[in-house]
Amino acid sequence: MHDRLPVGEVAHRSGFAASALRYYESQGLIAATRSAGGQRRYERSVLRRLAFIRAASNVGLSLEEIRAELDRLPDGRTPNRADWERISHHWRGRLDEQIKALQRLRDGLENCIGCGCLSLKTCAFSNPDDQAAEDDRAPGAAYLPPLLRKPHPVR
Amino acid sequence: MHDRLPVGEVAHRSGFAASALRYYESQGLIAATRSAGGQRRYERSVLRRLAFIRAASNVGLSLEEIRAELDRLPDGRTPNRADWERISHHWRGRLDEQIKALQRLRDGLENCIGCGCLSLKTCAFSNPDDQAAEDDRAPGAAYLPPLLRKPHPVR
DNA sequence: GTTCAAGTTGAAGTTCACTTGAGGTCAAGA
């Protein structure tokens, strides 16, 4: 019957804009067959693949990283339970790191309330990593860990 | 003696690139006087203002929001202890929200390990907000809260 | 057979926070 879904249907069901789906296809993240007239027709499995893309994106992966992760699956198939276990275990560390970095920031803020110091070199808040704290030859102060520095836009 | 600092000095002490300082000036975040020959000369207080900018940026504020926050201070002065207490209290909520959103994501992941469902409508991981869960007329599933969706680049 | 919402393409535009480049000027030490 309606085995293959047109782009509007997939857009609606996945929550991605049709233009995003075309973009993902151009980036090799998803695939589609074509109707006689050249319109895209998606298999149902693309929905799960899109769910995976969304989940990975939520974790903070770039599209390039997501593509790489999908490419590592044999046949480019959508991840099954075993894949998911392996992959999600990897993501957990990433999330834990992000959470810890934010907590450090919040706790630094807590200590700073009422002090108002905001020292570029020593304040835990304006210099959360305590980098370059006392070294005049360091390139500069106040660098954040990569995960906090480039959380990247999701959607 | 050297009351007013040239841009390179401020860049080195603050950890911002000179080009960033010029950009901030163009956006009305900081100000500078000029030497006879037209070169920028910064007052020392700009360093604290930059520390504030960095801290705000770390919390996830956009430059526009930071500018607004600075503009709300009388005379555009650098925040003092009372300002800082008020402002940081506001930020704390923001950080707490971010942390909670990430924890929800991580816990959803935890539940999902081994299940591999990744349902667009019900899986806590690909649809962390459980939005549009059962409503076919909703615009789409799987939207993240704004703070997670647009963490914005920090530096 | 007609209609028109939904689909197609490629190129260009958007946003944010900057950086880079070209072409020239300033200022401090020898």
Next chain:
DNA sequence: TCTTGACCTCAAGTGAACTTCAACTTGAAC
């Protein structure tokens, strides 16, 4: 005085992840 590193302006470029546009075609319903 000379040199040279630091500084100036303005325009354009960057990168990620898309969106928008214009001009055109498809296909399902009536």
